[in-house]
Amino acid sequence: MGQPEQHTGENVRNVRSSRDRLPPGQRLQRGWPVTHYGPVPRYRAERWEFRIFGATADGEKHCWTHEEFSRLPYQTVVADLHCVTKFSMLDVEWGGVPASTLLRMVPPAENVTHVMVWAEYGYSANLRLADFADEKTIFATHRSGELLTAEHGFPVRLVVPHLYAWKGPKWVRGVEYMTADRRGFWEERGYHNLGEAGREQRYSYQEEPGEGPEL
Numbered sequence: 001m002g003q004p005e006q007h008t009g010e011n012v013r014n015v016r017s018s019r020d021r022l023p024p025g026q027r028l029q030r031g032w033p034v035t036h037y038g039p040v041p042r043y044r045a046e047r048w049e050f051r052i053f054g055a056t057a058d059g060e061k062h063c064w065t066h067e068e069f070s071r072l073p074y075q076t077v078v079a080d081l082h083c084v085t086k087f088s089m090l091d092v093e094w095g096g097v098p099a100s101t102l103l104r105m106v107p108p109a110e111n112v113t114h115v116m117v118w119a120e121y122g123y124s125a126n127l128r129l130a131d132f133a134d135e136k137t138i139f140a141t142h143r144s145g146e147l148l149t150a151e152h153g154f155p156v157r158l159v160v161p162h163l164y165a166w167k168g169p170k171w172v173r174g175v176e177y178m179t180a181d182r183r184g185f186w187e188e189r190g191y192h193n194l195g196e197a198g199r200e201q202r203y204s205y206q207e208e209p210g211e212g213p214e215l
């Protein structure tokens with residue numbers, strides 16, 4: 001006796017503390033919706049490669065096949081996902097290769113300030129090097145220990161937990177090291193150049209001077 005009530009109280013507290021953790025203007029989402037622009041690309045093993053190019057320290061382009069990429073050191077990160085359309089998921093377990101691991105393997109040239117993360121069909125997202133280098137930024141291949149499904153970005157998607165989720169391309173194919181900022185797909189189309197969820201940086205009209213290249 002008393003047990004069920006205690007559990008109910010516990011759940012109410014959990015929901016409340018989850019709400020308190022949400023960035024401004026966000027609401028909790030149950031389940032895992034699929035959100036993206038355009039069709040789901042078809043994965044073709046023989047054509048797939050992951051490239052790091054642009055201003056690398058050694059001036060070379062670095063490529064991995066899917067098999068090679070799968071053998072890179074695997075780590076997990078528990079993080080939230082915030083869509084700019086206002087839904088959030090909390091405590092998602094992502095598994096894959098942290099961006100910091102790739103930065104160590106392929107150091108950027110000294111004057112690199114930003115990266116462009118490229119996905120299938122030319123989708124792209126620009127990030128400040130510091131956001132990309134954040135310890136929680138991860139190229140995810142798994143969620144909760146299971147391989148990603150095609151619609152959620154198989155074989156690789158980027159997750160940058162503190163930024164709105166459009167900054168995390170699904171179906172990633174490469175990273176371009178850049179010595180100046182340039183807008184990605186949504187950043188050119190009215191979304192904020194930086195996209196920090198905690199600061200509610202949703203739209204480009206909110207940008208302060210210096211927060212993004214001229215539109």
Ligand SMILES: Nc1nc2c(c(=O)[nH]1)N[C@H]1C(S)=C(S)[C@@H](COP(=O)(O)O)O[C@H]1N2
Nearest residue numbers: 034035036037083119123165166168169170
């Ligand atoms: N390639 C690509 N990646 C993308 C998008 C997209 O349109 N194309 N949409 C982004 C947006 S707006 C969101 S909210 C998340 C959604 O991820 P999910 O479908 O796995 O929930 O993917 C992001 N990654």
Ligand SMILES: [Mo]
Nearest residue numbers: 083084165166
């Ligand atoms: Mo989104």
